[in-house]
Amino acid sequence: MCLCFGCVSLIFAGFNLLINNFAVLGYLELGLCAYCVHTFVRLNRHALQLRQSLIMCALVTLVIVLGNYFALIKNGLFIWSFALPVLYYLLLGKRFGILFSATLLFLQVFILVNKASLFPFLPLNFGLNLLFVYVSIWAVSHVFEGSRALSSKRLKSLALLDPLTGAGNRLSMNHYFEVELTDKSQLYLFLLDLDYFKQVNDKYGHDVGDKVLIEVATLLRITLAKGYVFRVGGEEFALISSFNNADDALNTAEKLRSVIENTVIDINGEKINITISVGVASYQQDQSLEEFAKEADKQLYKAKRFGRNKVYAKSSTHQKIELESV
Numbered sequence: 001m002c003l004c005f006g007c008v009s010l011i012f013a014g015f016n017l018l019i020n021n022f023a024v025l026g027y028l029e030l031g032l033c034a035y036c037v038h039t040f041v042r043l044n045r046h047a048l049q050l051r052q053s054l055i056m057c058a059l060v061t062l063v064i065v066l067g068n069y070f071a072l073i074k075n076g077l078f079i080w081s082f083a084l085p086v087l088y089y090l091l092l093g094k095r096f097g098i099l100f101s102a103t104l105l106f107l108q109v110f111i112l113v114n115k116a117s118l119f120p121f122l123p124l125n126f127g128l129n130l131l132f133v134y135v136s137i138w139a140v141s142h143v144f145e146g147s148r149a150l151s152s153k154r155l156k157s158l159a160l161l162d163p164l165t166g167a168g169n170r171l172s173m174n175h176y177f178e179v180e181l182t183d184k185s186q187l188y189l190f191l192l193d194l195d196y197f198k199q200v201n202d203k204y205g206h207d208v209g210d211k212v213l214i215e216v217a218t219l220l221r222i223t224l225a226k227g228y229v230f231r232v233g234g235e236e237f238a239l240i241s242s243f244n245n246a247d248d249a250l251n252t253a254e255k256l257r258s259v260i261e262n263t264v265i266d267i268n269g270e271k272i273n274i275t276i277s278v279g280v281a282s283y284q285q286d287q288s289l290e291e292f293a294k295e296a297d298k299q300l301y302k303a304k305r306f307g308r309n310k311v312y313a314k315s316s317t318h319q320k321i322e323l324e325s326v
């Protein structure tokens, strides 16, 4: 799309500078062309930002509006207006789509009303046709973008969320770590596993077990406050968050352990107590998620092996820290 707009604006720039003598419009189109090429090159390395889409749409709108203002109607430049609502909704979504489409309509109406002549068109027929075609394209773009955004949101949650607890799944943990998380300094991973969860299932049934998992996921989310909770196995969760230092991370892990231990989970009148074992790892430079999780898993193994209901961690100085539960 960037290349396409870049080429079209370059052709029009040449036309307006060399043949039409519309210098202002020609230079503006050259500017648009340069911005399109710049965005195209950047897109090879970075994802498209809303700011770039906003600048692109604003520049295209300015070119079309100025063109319509300067040119005679018989040049047919106004036809470009019909493509713009589609562009706005595609690049900017519904909220900015409405704003830009309404602004363009307002500007175009203002320009046409103030034109000395609408030759070779009949003013009333021309105005009404223009208005209805524009509004129809706008409405279709609006409805289409609304349902596209909804389907995309549904697909995303189907693909990335654990359907039972609503926590992220393994795929979303990978995505979060590899794509979204740009600053990995002071990052910690807590791997935690419910203790003796099989006994809960055996005693109260699988349904109650499911509800306990939902409650635990909620408690983890509330207690962690900052960071993300992922369900990475049947009764295993991974929490990723950044902290100012190792003490903060360990205190939070201990708080999570203590909150779960001290919460009586009430499922249909059954009072259930559960504990968790936690393995903590701090991120080492250039570590992959797999290596990061492996370190946390080692610590979790120790927490299980040495009695459960414990937090085990290895600090960045490789000194083992064990926080015994009280």
Ligand SMILES: Nc1nc2c(ncn2[C@@H]2O[C@H](COP(=O)(O)OP(=O)(O)OP(=O)(O)O)[C@@H](O)[C@H]2O)c(=O)[nH]1
Binding pocket: 164, 193, 194, 195, 196, 197, 198, 199, 201, 205, 206, 207, 208, 209, 210, 213, 233, 234, 235, 304, 308
């Ligand atoms: N209700 C429910 N149970 C699950 C789910 N996924 C896994 N489980 C159960 O989790 C239990 C895990 O048992 P184990 O691996 O023996 O572990 P544990 O009993 O928690 O014991 P430790 O981890 O060693 O403390 C099994 O009974 C699984 O059936 C789930 O989605 N819902």
